[in-house]
Amino acid sequence: xxxxxxxxxxxEQFARRGYEATTMADIGAAVGMRGPSxxxxxxSKQDLLASVIEATMTTLLAEHDAAVSGVDELTERLRxxxxxxxxxxxxxxxxxxxxxxxxxxxxxxxxxQILGLRAEYExxxxxxxxxxxxxxxxxxxxxxxxxxxxLDLGMGVAVWFxxxxxxxxxxxxxxxxxxxxxxxxxxx
Amino acid sequence: xxxxxxxxxxxEQFARRGYEATTMADIGAAVGMRGPSxxxxxxSKQDLLASVIEATMTTLLAEHDAAVSGVDELTERLRxxxxxxxxxxxxxxxxxxxxxxxxxxxxxxxxxQILGLRAEYExxxxxxxxxxxxxxxxxxxxxxxxxxxxLDLGMGVAVWFxxxxxxxxxxxxxxxxxxxxxxxxxxx
Numbered sequence: 391x392x393x394x395x396x397x398x399x400x401x402e403q404f405a406r407r408g409y410e411a412t413t414m415a416d417i418g419a420a421v422g423m424r425g426p427s428x429x430x431x432x433x434s435k436q437d438l439l440a441s442v443i444e445a446t447m448t449t450l451l452a453e454h455d456a457a458v459s460g461v462d463e464l465t466e467r468l469r470x471x472x473x474x475x476x477x478x479x480x481x482x483x484x485x486x487x488x489x490x491x492x493x494x495x496x497x498x499x500x501x502x503q504i505l506g507l508r509a510e511y512e513x514x515x516x517x518x519x520x521x522x523x524x525x526x527x528x529x530x531x532x533x534x535x536x537x538x539x540x541l542d543l544g545m546g547v548a549v550w551f552x553x554x555x556x557x558x559x560x561x562x563x564x565x566x567x568x569x570x571x572x573x574x575x576x577x578x
Numbered sequence: 579x580x581x582x583x584x585x586x587x588x589x590e591q592f593a594r595r596g597y598e599a600t601t602m603a604d605i606g607a608a609v610g611m612r613g614p615s616x617x618x619x620x621x622s623k624q625d626l627l628a629s630v631i632e633a634t635m636t637t638l639l640a641e642h643d644a645a646v647s648g649v650d651e652l653t654e655r656l657r658x659x660x661x662x663x664x665x666x667x668x669x670x671x672x673x674x675x676x677x678x679x680x681x682x683x684x685x686x687x688x689x690x691q692i693l694g695l696r697a698e699y700e701x702x703x704x705x706x707x708x709x710x711x712x713x714x715x716x717x718x719x720x721x722x723x724x725x726x727x728x729l730d731l732g733m734g735v736a737v738w739f740x741x742x743x744x745x746x747x748x749x750x751x752x753x754x755x756x757x758x759x760x761x762x763x764x765x766x
Binding site: 406407408409410411490491494531532534535536538539541542543545546547549550557561562565566568569572573575 | 594595596597598599678679682719720722723724726727729730731733734735737738745749750753754756757760761763
C-alpha cells in the first residue's frame with residue numbers, strides 16, 4: 391500500500407532530521423514521488439505526523455490489551471503489561487523517539503486526540519497498580535507516580551537499546567519486569 | 579555575560595523548534611543581535627549546541643559529586659544521587675529534552691566528547707550500585723541495567739513534570755528515591 395510506504399518514509403525523515411526540518415519534498419524524494427502524486431495519498435506533513443504518532447499509540451494500546459487479556463492475577467497482569475511495553479520500545483525506537491520529540495509540533499485537534507490516547511495508555515497502568523494495591527498484592531502510595539515510573543522505564547529502553555550490542559531484548563525485558571515488580575512492592 | 583544570554587536563547591530555540599530548523603538568525607533575533615556581532619561571541623550553531631549539552635552534563639556531574647560527597651553509607655549515597663538527578667531533571671526540562679533529542683545532530687569531535695561525559699555520569703551510578711551489591715546492601719543482578727533504569731526514571735520526570743500542576747517537586751523526588759531503593763533491592 392502506497393500510504394504505508396509514505397508513512398514509513400515520513401517516520402524515517404522525522405526521526406533523522408526532525409519534523410520542522412523535514413519537507414514534503416524530502417518525504418516524496420524518499421519514496422520516489424513528486425508533489426502532485428504524493429498529495430493524492432496524503433494531505434499534509436501535519437497529517438503524516440499525526441498518523442505516525444497515532445499508529446504508535448493504537449499499537450501500544452492493542453498490545454497491552456492482548457498482553458493482559460484473560461489474566462486475572464494482578465502480579466502476572468503487570469508482568470505481561472511491562473513485558474509488552476518494554477519489547478515494543480526495544481523494537482520501535484524511532485516511533486518512540488518521534489512520538490515523544492515531536493508531540494509539541496502537533497496542532498489541534500489531533501494533538502488533543504493523541505494526548506487522549508497517551509492518557510488512556512497511562513490509565514491502563516495506573517488502574518492495574520491501583521487494583522494491585524487494593525488487592526494487597528502491591529504496596530504503592532501513589533499509583534499515578536508508579537504508572538509514570540513504569541512507563542518511563544520502558545521509554546528509556548527505546549533510547550539506549552541496541553540489537554547488535556549489549557544485553558539482548560529478552561535480558562532487558564526480564565530485567566525490566568523484575569524492576570517493575572520491585573517498584574510496585576510486588577517482590578519483597 | 580553576552581555568551582550566556584546567547585546560549586540561553588539557543589537552548590530556547592532548540593527546545594522549541596529543534597536544532598535543524600533553528601538558524602543563527604533566529605538565535606540572533608532572540609537576543610537582538612545581527613550576524614557580525616553574533617559571530618564575535620559564538621562561532622557556529624554546532625558550537626552552541628555542543629556547549630548547551632556540555633553545560634548540562636558537567637552540571638549533572640558536579641551536582642552528583644556534591645550530593646554523595648562525604649557520604650559513605652551506600653543506601654544514603656544512592657538516595658542522594660537519585661534525589662539530585664530527579665531534581666535536576668524537574669528543574670531543567672528543556673536542557674534534558676535538547677540533550678536527548680539533539681545528540682544525533684552533534685558532529686565529531688564534540689559528539690564523542692559529550693557521549694564520554696554521559697558515560698561518566700552513568701558510570702557513577704553503575705559503580706554505586708555495584709558497590710552496594712558487593713557490600714550486601716543491594717540485590718541487583720546487572721548493575722548496568724539498574725543504572726540505566728535509575729537514570730531513565732529521572733529523565734522521565736523531565737518529560738511529564740509540571741511546576742503548576744500535579745505532584746510537587748518534593749513529592750516527586752521522595753517517591754522516585756523510594757522507587758530507586760526498591761529497584762536495587764535496598765528496601766524489602
